[in-house]
Amino acid sequence: MTPALESSEEFPLDDEEPGITFDRVVFHYDAGPILQDVSWELNAGSSIVITGQNGCGKSSFLYLAAGLIQPHRGAVLLGGFPVKGMLPSERLRRGLPIGFVFQEGGLLANLNALANLTLPLHYHADILQLSPDDVQARAEEALHRVQIHRRDWGQLPAHLSFGNRKRLAIARALVLRPRFFFFDDPDAGMDQRTAKITHDILCDLR
Secondary structure (H helix, E strand, O other), X not given: OOOEEEEOOOOOOEOXXXXXXXXXEEEEEOOEXXXXXXXXXXXXXXXXXXXXXXXXXXXXXXXXXXXXXOOOEEEEEEOOEEOOOOOXXXXXXXXXXXXXXXXXXXXXOOOOHHHHHHHHHHHXXXXXXXXXXXXXXXXXXXXXXXOOOXXXXXXXXXXXXXXXXXXXXXXXXXXXXXXXXXXXXXXXXXXXXXXXXXXXXXXXXX
C-alpha cells in the first residue's frame, strides 16, 4: 500500500509561487517499491496530511520531499529548484530553509537542549547574518515558543521528559524559520499539553 495524500482546503493557495514538486519519482527499498512514477505538486501556502498503514512509505515520502534522501528516478523540487545534490547552505542562500521533526526526535544526544538549537544557527550564521547574540536570542525564542522551562535548557535530551524531547525537536525545526515544514508522525505518544502546543504551532505555521 502506498501513502495517501489529504490536502487542506482551509487555507488559500498561492498559484504563483512553487512549493513542492514530484516529477515522475520512483523510489524503492530492497523489500519492494514505495513510489512508482509519481508526479505531484503542492503549491506554496498549502498543507497536506499523509496517511496510510505502518510501513507503507509515509516517512520515506517526507524524506524525499525534504531532500533528505534521493529518488532512484525522477526529480523532487523545492520552490522550483531540484533538491538533488543541494547542500543545506545552498538551500538557505536560495531562501529555501526547511524544518523537519523526525519521528524519534533526532536530537543530538551529547548536546543540551539549548545547544541542539544553537548548533545549526552557528553553522549557518554567516549566511543568515546572525551575530552570537542573535543566535542565542533566536534559540531562546524557539524554546519559549514550545514552552520548555529555562531550568531544562541545560539538560541533555536523555534527561528530559518525552514531552519535552518532542517539543525540543519542534523547536529545532523552527529555529531556522523554515519555508517548508515537515512533521513525521506528529501526535505519536504526545501528552495533552504537548499536543496542544503542537496544534497551535502548526496552525500558526499554516
